[in-house]
Amino acid sequence: MSNQHRGQPPKREALKRRGCDKYATFHPGPRTGPRRTRMTFVSRHISDMEPLPSGLLLLAALLSASRAEELIYAQVGQTVTLKPPENYKTQTYYLSWHFGELELAWTNHMSGNKVIKHENWDTALSGNSLVVKEIRQNQFGIYKCKVDEKIWTYKVLRLKVSAEPPSLVLSGRTVTLVCDAEPPNSLQKPGIHWLNPQGEKITQATHRVQVSSRHSGWWTCVINLDRKEATAQINVTVVDLYSPPMAYTSTSSPLAVPCSVPKASWEQIKSLGLREGHWQFFPRSKSNLVSADAQRLFTLSLEEPVSWKANQTRGLTPVSDFKTPNLSLGRTLGRADDRGDYVCTLKFESGPPLSRTVQVNVLEIAASPGTVLISGQQLNLTCGLGVPLTSDLHLKWISPERTTIRSGQLTIPAVGVGNSGKWRCELWRNNTRLTLAVITLKIAEPKLSVWMLVIICSVAVIVLLLLLLGFILCRRRRVRVRHVRHRLCQCENPKPKGFYRT
Secondary structure: OOOOOOOOOOHHHHHHHHOOHHHHHOOOOOOOOHHHHHHHHHHHHOOOOOOOOHHHHHHHHHHHHHHHEEEEEEOOOOOEEEOOOOOOOOOOOEEEEEEOOEEEEEEEOOOOEEEOOOOOOOEEEEOOEEEEOOOOHHHOEEEEEEEOOEEEEEEEEEEEEEEEOOOEEEOOOEEEEEEEEOOOOOOOOOEEEEEOOOOOEEOOOEEEEEOOHHHOEEEEEEEEEOOEEEEEEEEEEEEOOEOOOEEEEEOOOOEEEOOEOOOOOHHHHHHOOEEEEEEEEEEEOOOOOEOOOOEEEEEEEOOOOOEEEEOOOOOOEEOOOOOOOEOOEEEOOOOHHHOEEEEEEEEEOOOOOEEEEEEEEEEEEEEEOOOEEEOOOOEEEEEEOOOOOOOOEEEEEEOOOOOEEOOOEEEEOOOOHHHOEEEEEEEEEOOEEEEEEEEEEEEEOOOOOHHHHHHHHHHHHHHHHHHHHHHHHHHHHHHHHHHHHHHHOOOOOOOOOOOOOO
């Protein structure tokens, strides 16, 4: 039977008599702890309802408690800031912060404030917010903010992230990442996932991964609870060799063979059991066949300071600054026989070695019939690496007149003096120039033109013909005179013409 049937006043009047004015005067408005008001209401009237199973009572109490307190996740050593609720100020407010029985700080409406010093606590006030610096293991738990007669509760929960082995690890090894978030109670469990350095989501609290250079960086553990999110980070440094797979040079450009260990020092690399390091060279033929005979170029000396010992250097020199793990080699100009595979290797006491191969390609120019020509001759220019170009590579010719021609092969039917000078062939990957080769052409004008040669030759032939004709005519005349003399005088002792006495 209801209270009215029993002759009792309504529930609202009964509550007033019991002193529950908060319920009687509660109206929706600024949130100065309304969830506590509701929780008080539920606890006061459970006795007026029908009996509930003990499990449901415990569930209701836990859910009400979780709504009444703010949950904050933090790592040991982090700085935690607890902000007072909104609209807490009155004309004569007095605010204090507590952890268990300890009063940590207070402030009031007259701008008075004080931070109470306690052993092993490093606290401060930022406005009316409590700042706990470098929070310790025993400082996780319930904090309370008291404003006059009202209390707000903050539950600071421990969040722990770890990596095994520790943050410095060799490439190829397996790393186990663990994110452990303390649950607020037995019924609530936070959602946990990882974000790798590239921002990719891994939906596991414990993640095992075989690391490479792409796994080096900050890993983020993300906690989700009641539509709120907390994060914790751990840095994993992967020791790995870095070098591009391809390098390009020419007889007109420098040769650089890069190889380095980023984000690590020699001391860190040695601590992982470094035993040996070296450079090797495997020549490649123009048909792109790799020789099996390796040439050892340099060997790493681990004595302080770390340095290279030269073997068959091929004119290459290591970088000048060897304080950092920069293992690169170089030369002022490339050579045609630089084509091949350069292998940089670091060996350790346990596990597989770190090794990177750099394939060096040489850009070459061929000119047919040569680089010294006479104006009017045909010229063929060919530029290439000796192997087919991949789709992301292209060649550009730049003439002495600064004309750009996108092609690997040029044919000039008749060269002129204007084609003399330096022709440059450039190798590009998208918008990046990789290397260039230069050839110098020398083109001369002929001393006599073709028509002049034709005329001179014609005149010479005519002159020769005239001379020959004159010689023939003169010869015939002499023969004819000789024959006439023989006919006129055939005696043995010819006498001169004239009159004779008989």
